[in-house]
Amino acid sequence: STLRVYTIMKAKGDLKEFKVIGRRFPTEKNKNPTLYRMRIFAPDEVAAKSRFWYFMKKLRKIKKTNGQLVYIAEITDKHPTRIKNIGIWLRYDSRSGTHNMYREYRDITVAGAVTQCYRDMAARHRARTSTIQIIKVECIPAKKCRRPHVIQFHVSIN
């Protein structure tokens, strides 16, 4: 059996949104390497950094040993009391293959919706956090929502 040298991500408590920017180490050949920014949803800064390098390795062939973190900060919601319809595009491993998904949630914060998503995926598909990759998170206008359980809250009867 292989020795696991990394820890898996667990969606502990309420997730926070982090803005993480990193790049390759500058060398003689490349004095200004491209900066890469990611929106990472993680329970804390440590997990966020780890997740950033996880994606960097997969998407850009930059390892933690080859690169440097330029910026990391928690992004708090601009309007935490405004209800949003949030669309989440994700990719997850099921027992028999890997699938793409689009899910919608209604929440007052984006990080809250992503937390809901992880809980929902675990409940409905038995998908653990480490097998889920969040591809895109977007606040969508009401008329672009596709899921009936979100649309049902769009009628306001005063």
Next chain:
Amino acid sequence: MVFTRFVEIGRVAYIMEGPDAGKLCVIIDVIDQKKALVHGPVHGVQRQGLQFQRLSLLDYKIKIPRSAREKTIRKAWEKAEVDKKWEGSGFYKRIQLRKKRASLSDFDRFKVKNLKYQRNRIIRGKVKQIKREQQQKK
């Protein structure tokens, strides 16, 4: 049984659990099946999402548009005289009674016990008297 208290925009609710327990708030929008966007400026409840499980709907409703701002809520609250109605309601009185009972000292509890005993003696005496009179009529 017909339902009279609905979850609707403007419905006043009593918060049962959490840091704001015991305060009144208004439902200003519905987030999803389990949570409402709630605000209670008069009682010091910040605008937040609360689970319906934590709320106890009351009989009062104020007229506000969806996601109304603090000033609008305050005005509508005062216009509907929610605080006056609330303090005259049975629910409020029972909460105060519960609080009073919980804050009694041992001496107070002793006094209550004696008062109850005296009251029950009078009641029992009257009941016996009525029964005796009915027997005598027969």
